[in-house]
Amino acid sequence: MTPDLMEEGARRSGAYARMASRDKTESGGRAAGFGRPVVPGEVDVTHGRILYLEDVTVSFDGFRAIDKLSLDIAPGELRCIIGPNGAGKTTMMDIITGKTRPDSGSVFFGSTIDLLRYKEAEIAQLGIGRKFQKPTVFEHLTVYENLELALKTDKRVPASIFFRPDSEASDRLAQMVRSIHLADSVERLAGNLSHGQKQWLEIGMLLMQDPKLLLLDEPVAGMTDEETERTAELFLSLKGQHSLMVVEHDMSFIKTISEKVTVLHEGAVLAEGTLEQVQSNERVIEVYLGR
Numbered sequence: 495m496t497p498d499l500m501e502e503g504a505r506r507s508g509a510y511a512r513m514a515s516r517d518k519t520e521s522g523g524r525a526a527g528f529g530r531p532v533v534p535g536e537v538d539v540t541h542g543r544i545l546y547l548e549d550v551t552v553s554f555d556g557f558r559a560i561d562k563l564s565l566d567i568a569p570g571e572l573r574c575i576i577g578p579n580g581a582g583k584t585t586m587m588d589i590i591t592g593k594t595r596p597d598s599g600s601v602f603f604g605s606t607i608d609l610l611r612y613k614e615a616e617i618a619q620l621g622i623g624r625k626f627q628k629p630t631v632f633e634h635l636t637v638y639e640n641l642e643l644a645l646k647t648d649k650r651v652p653a654s655i656f657f658r659p660d661s662e663a664s665d666r667l668a669q670m671v672r673s674i675h676l677a678d679s680v681e682r683l684a685g686n687l688s689h690g691q692k693q694w695l696e697i698g699m700l701l702m703q704d705p706k707l708l709l710l711d712e713p714v715a716g717m718t719d720e721e722t723e724r725t726a727e728l729f730l731s732l733k734g735q736h737s738l739m740v741v742e743h744d745m746s747f748i749k750t751i752s753e754k755v756t757v758l759h760e761g762a763v764l765a766e767g768t769l770e771q772v773q774s775n776e777r778v779i780e781v782y783l784g785r
């Protein structure tokens with residue numbers, strides 16, 4: 495869930511006071527960057543890249559979790575990232591979304607937006623959505639209310655739209671519940687959904703904000719086979735409209751959705767290509783698939 499959405503949802507659910515105090519700085523002010531507005535600009539993809547990382551390095555207490563990592567994603571691409579535990583996949587997403595600052599290197603959104611100059615909440619508003627491993631939905635709100643809330647945090651939608659019942663907003667909501675397979679559950683409390691359904695709902699909430707780039711960390715972990723298949727369908731339908739970066743361990747899922755696969759190992763790219771190519775790569779077999 496994005497920081498602006500967290501804020502909106504907490505406000506709505508009455509937990510705002512609790513959450514605001516949690517985010518107080520030592521001096522009693524609000525944490526910098528929390529919900530700070532940024533005018534969303536166009537992302538310049540004329541060079542064929544919506545995201546690129548170059549020579550990114552980050553160390554935690556002397557341990558290099560990311561080690562001169564370079565990688566780029568084309569607009570509309572669905573990129574799969576695989577790699578053993580500890581390879582740095584989540585840390586890479588932390589760097590892209592501004593949660594972790596690298597020690598060196600560059601991270602650009604399009605050709606012109608230097609992400610290292612923005613805070614986490616601003617990066618979300620620039621159009622980079624992130625799905626963490628654990629589903630984070632507002633459990634005591636209905637499916638519909640969760641999605642409506644997410645739509646509200648889309649800064650391009652005029653507030654007045656919510657006063658017209660048969661507006662563009664309700665069309666978007668109706669379409670979304672269908673694509674995330676929750677059309678029959680709109681009035682259900684999110685807390686009563688299955689794990690897989692919660693994951694879909696959160697993906698739907700991110701999509702309501704119309705991100706240009708969506709980062710998904712192990713989205714099908716804990717899903718049933720059927721839920722996994724439906725998630726694959728959903729991702730394939732998103733390709734082209736959004737750029738997606740999907741970290742997953744489930745190889746049959748990767749096989750269904752992947753074009754280009756990047757293998758991370760020890761904080762750097764070990765191999766890149768089709769799933770077949772990387773699976774037959776000697777170094778990949780050695781460090782990862784053969785274990």
Ligand SMILES: Nc1ncnc2c1ncn2[C@@H]1O[C@H](COP(=O)(O)OP(=O)(O)O)[C@@H](O)[C@H]1O
Pocket residue numbers: 554555559577578579580581582583584585586
């Ligand atoms: N905040 C942190 N402090 C210390 N070490 C960390 C931190 N975040 C990640 N690491 C370490 O960095 C390495 C990469 O972790 P991670 O990005 O979570 O890997 P992956 O998602 O590929 O399993 C691991 O060895 C992990 O223990």
Ligand SMILES: [Mg+2]
Pocket residue numbers: 583584585711
């Ligand atoms: Mg991880």
